Amino acid sequence: MEERKVMKVFRDQLRTVALVAVAQFSLTALAEAQPIDYHGNIAPLLRQYCAGCHNDDDFEGDFSVERFSDLEEGGSKGVMLRPGKPEESYLIKLLTSGTEEPMPPRDEPQPSESEIALLKRWITEGAKGPKTDADDISILSMLTVPSLPKAPGASAITAMERSSDGKHFAIARYGEVEIRQENAESRKLSDLPGKVNALHFSKDGKHLVVASGIAGLKGVASIWDVASGKLIRELGPGYHRDVLYDAEFSPDGKLLATAGYDRKIALWNLENGEQIRSIEVHNGAVFDLAFSPDGTVLASASGDATVKLWRVADGERLDTLNQPQGEQYSVTFSPDGEFIFAAGDDNRIRMYRFISLTTPKINPLIHARFAHESAVVKIVVSDDGKWLASSGDDRSVKLWTLPELVQIKAWEAQPDIAPALVFAGDRIISGRMDGSIEEGQVGDLTLSSDAGKTGPKSATAPKAAKAATREVVKVTEEEKAEAIPVSLPAEISGAIQVEGDTDDFRFSARAGEIWILEV
Numbered sequence: 001m002e003e004r005k006v007m008k009v010f011r012d013q014l015r016t017v018a019l020v021a022v023a024q025f026s027l028t029a030l031a032e033a034q035p036i037d038y039h040g041n042i043a044p045l046l047r048q049y050c051a052g053c054h055n056d057d058d059f060e061g062d063f064s065v066e067r068f069s070d071l072e073e074g075g076s077k078g079v080m081l082r083p084g085k086p087e088e089s090y091l092i093k094l095l096t097s098g099t100e101e102p103m104p105p106r107d108e109p110q111p112s113e114s115e116i117a118l119l120k121r122w123i124t125e126g127a128k129g130p131k132t133d134a135d136d137i138s139i140l141s142m143l144t145v146p147s148l149p150k151a152p153g154a155s156a157i158t159a160m161e162r163s164s165d166g167k168h169f170a171i172a173r174y175g176e177v178e179i180r181q182e183n184a185e186s187r188k189l190s191d192l193p194g195k196v197n198a199l200h201f202s203k204d205g206k207h208l209v210v211a212s213g214i215a216g217l218k219g220v221a222s223i224w225d226v227a228s229g230k231l232i233r234e235l236g237p238g239y240h241r242d243v244l245y246d247a248e249f250s251p252d253g254k255l256l257a258t259a260g261y262d263r264k265i266a267l268w269n270l271e272n273g274e275q276i277r278s279i280e281v282h283n284g285a286v287f288d289l290a291f292s293p294d295g296t297v298l299a300s301a302s303g304d305a306t307v308k309l310w311r312v313a314d315g316e317r318l319d320t321l322n323q324p325q326g327e328q329y330s331v332t333f334s335p336d337g338e339f340i341f342a343a344g345d346d347n348r349i350r351m352y353r354f355i356s357l358t359t360p361k362i363n364p365l366i367h368a369r370f371a372h373e374s375a376v377v378k379i380v381v382s383d384d385g386k387w388l389a390s391s392g393d394d395r396s397v398k399l400w401t402l403p404e405l406v407q408i409k410a411w412e413a414q415p416d417i418a419p420a421l422v423f424a425g426d427r428i429i430s431g432r433m434d435g436s437i438e439e440g441q442v443g444d445l446t447l448s449s450d451a452g453k454t455g456p457k458s459a460t461a462p463k464a465a466k467a468a469t470r471e472v473v474k475v476t477e478e479e480k481a482e483a484i485p486v487s488l489p490a491e492i493s494g495a496i497q498v499e500g501d502t503d504d505f506r507f508s509a510r511a512g513e514i515w516i517l518e519v
Contacts, residue, residue, distance in 0.1 A: 068129035154435025219244035259286035
């Protein structure tokens, strides 16, 4: 009796195994019966195993797989596709380690046997590509990004901007921008690609540019009509191959500058959307851009620990501000065009006198202030040029006087980092990663929690005193045991003779005075 039960269970198990085998065979047969679609079946494999090194930008091995036409063209080492002959196709040899330099490299994930079999079958059946030339688009532009459910609570604020007339206030969160208007309902721009890293109004307040994109795929600068909320134009896809960190209108509204993780800077004609110039010099991501007030010079802050200045008319580099000791995240000009401010990963804010207006010159460093206990995330200058606000990874927001660059207020221990800062009259508005917004009062330095107001108020910052012009005194060093008294300003000449030799000078200065020492 017990033996019959065992035999019955065994037969049932065999029947189950047989059914599974039949089902798997049927699915395999069905898959083999289906025609192979290039974009649906082949492009994902090329994108996963090949396109990272063999694309229009990298072009390793002198070939690209970014488009079917590129794949057909092949490279200098062999014919990639021989329709009907998979074993003679260089693509298969690369993928099956049939060459000295296999693709992908041996230390990278390798295609499975079933994936290789699919590619071989595709070539055997003729290696058919897209149906029309118009369908032969970059396989890198077809990346499918999964949609994840939104986390509970307010979304992080990634950027903010206020129009120059104070009538509009824009707040960026992941994939969307909210435009608040005086005496009107707010408007939302939704379904933006990826994280919004920057947004700026045109000088007349009629247009808003949003810098965003998808990492490893594309950077997008979308330009919107503020009144209607309609998309006017998208710039960047096809040139920028990674997310944009900034997009800036020129002061005259005729140009747009874009930059991002791909280290590239582009200038675009806003009238027709054509790219008029590209700058590919930085050795790190470009995190921020700023036009000079007259629009003739563009500044770029980069992960290569430099800020570079470019002549807009022809793209010539006017100067490299290389004093920083870490990535530079934020750069801006003073409203009068006298100074440049930059800040980043080395915790400091630097202030330069802007003199390379038309020709290459060294812009002298005026101040280098230790500003935050960690990286400086953002700096902004007030419209009247009297104040500078900064935020840092240390979760603090600070206020500085200009041109002295002296800290007069710090809002410490904020709930989260504030990557967004905006001046609105005599208020400084900060947007945080926890989704909250707060305002700091510049005039009386009080902090309030009113994020809805956007109207300007009059600023009451004290005016900075100008230093009196004095004749420069020329002094020659003397070998004395005590410090030589000097009246400033002075020009001192001399030489250090041997190791241990020093020349000492003594001068008088009042607290708060600004002096520059050049060597």
